[in-house]
């Protein structure tokens with residue numbers, strides 16, 4: 140690891156880091172952000188609330204920032220929604236539309252938005268040192284919020300009880316609100332039930348109670364989410380998905396997102412797989428605290444994650460903004476080899492329309508044979524994100540290699556390769572640019588990937604300081620931050636160990 144640290148670019152000057160700001164990923168204008176909070180679709184807009192330090196660009200003063208978007212790609216930042224004060228920091232949570240006015244905060248005709256968040260209580264608050272669940276409501280479409288007078292509404296006198304995700308359960312057991320929250324250090328998700336969002340009764344727990352350190356998932360459990368999805372598009376075959384973010388103990392080290400597929404009967408979640416054998420939302424280093432939107436039409440389930448890792452989050456070399464969200468990703472469940480798995484597709488504009496194709500003549504298109512150093516791909520352009528879509532037959536022994544954001548002389552860059560013999564998709568950012576800001580940053584991530592009929596399908600989104608890879612229709616996802624120098628704009632597709640066949644290749648840019 141040390142050699143790549145030595146080879147790293149020098150730290151960019153603060154002014155230069157504006158060039159690293161992503162085009163289609165959300166960043167706060169000039170402050171710090173972490174977890175997405177209170178994701179809700181309301182009034183034709185997607186609302187993204189998020190952990191925000193309104194006064195700085197490292198973690199602290201936790202408050203809920205706020206942004207809205209109509210397409211999940213272009214965001215407008217609004218004033219802080221719920222601010223910390225002398226009694227509490229405002230930790231992660233969720234927002235629901237209270238259609239039945241069960242809380243009495245709105246009216247049946249004009250339902251309130253209700254935020255259920257964690258109060259991280261400070262000295263002198265009466266609950267000093269504990270984390271408990273509290274409410275705030277908005278009757279102006281999320282622009283201003285009033286804290287409930289009788290907060291907190293749910294406490295266990297615990298210092299680590301947090302991250303409530305609330306949804307409306309309608310099923311055989313009845314019709315009520317369900318909250319999933321974590322007892323973080325005990326690796327437990329706790330479920331509660333309420334009829335008015337104010338009085339909560341314990342339902343059940345799902346978890347591992349102190350997994351052995353070093354096991355996957357053996358860190359603090361944070362930011363849970365539970366939702367139903369049809370399997371293979373069949374509305375009669377519904378399964379439930381429990382997302383549990385974990386830090387440390389993620390599959391690529393540090394922060395990561397695990398998920399379990401199973402059943403929820405209104406009281407208890409039962410996972411099909413043992414709790415010690417989670418599935419992973421993302422095999423990269425930088426996708427954490429993923430949770431889903433509520434109230435999205437047509438039953439679509441869309442998540443956003445925080446594109447960062449607590450291992451080095453506070454040290455990212457950008458200024459004054461620090462940190463971004465992942466792209467929004469739509470989830471589906473699919474059956475593969477007898478087990479049910481999540482697939483993720485990034486939300487992007489439909490081809491055509493808003494989505495111009497890259498300069499004609501520069502994109503090979505396909506089909507063609509790929510040999511050795513391969514073919515140059517269009518350069519990265521400031522202010523634009525690139526979407527690379529490829530269908531490749533790697534051949535039995537070879538490696539297909541994308542060199543992304545490399546330099547003119549072909550050196551450096553972020554290297555995404557598929558190794559047919561190993562059956563692995565590998566993302567290597569050791570020579571991606573400025574990596575020396577933290578010893579944990581230079582890294583290589585690998586995800587197991589078995590080809591179907593020998594075909595590799597990739598959708599890669601490259602956006603200034605990130606590479607997000609959706610392979611095999613979104614069954615395998617890898618997300619890594621990278622901080623390339625200003626000259627690192629070259630992309631190339633190559634093969635080693637034998638020729639490969641490129642069946643299709645499309646590159647589009649989005650600004």
Ligand code: FRU
Nearest residue numbers: 174190201230231301361428
């Ligand atoms: C996850 C997390 C949450 C907590 C929040 C505080 O990244 O640690 O558990 O609510 O961040 O900012």
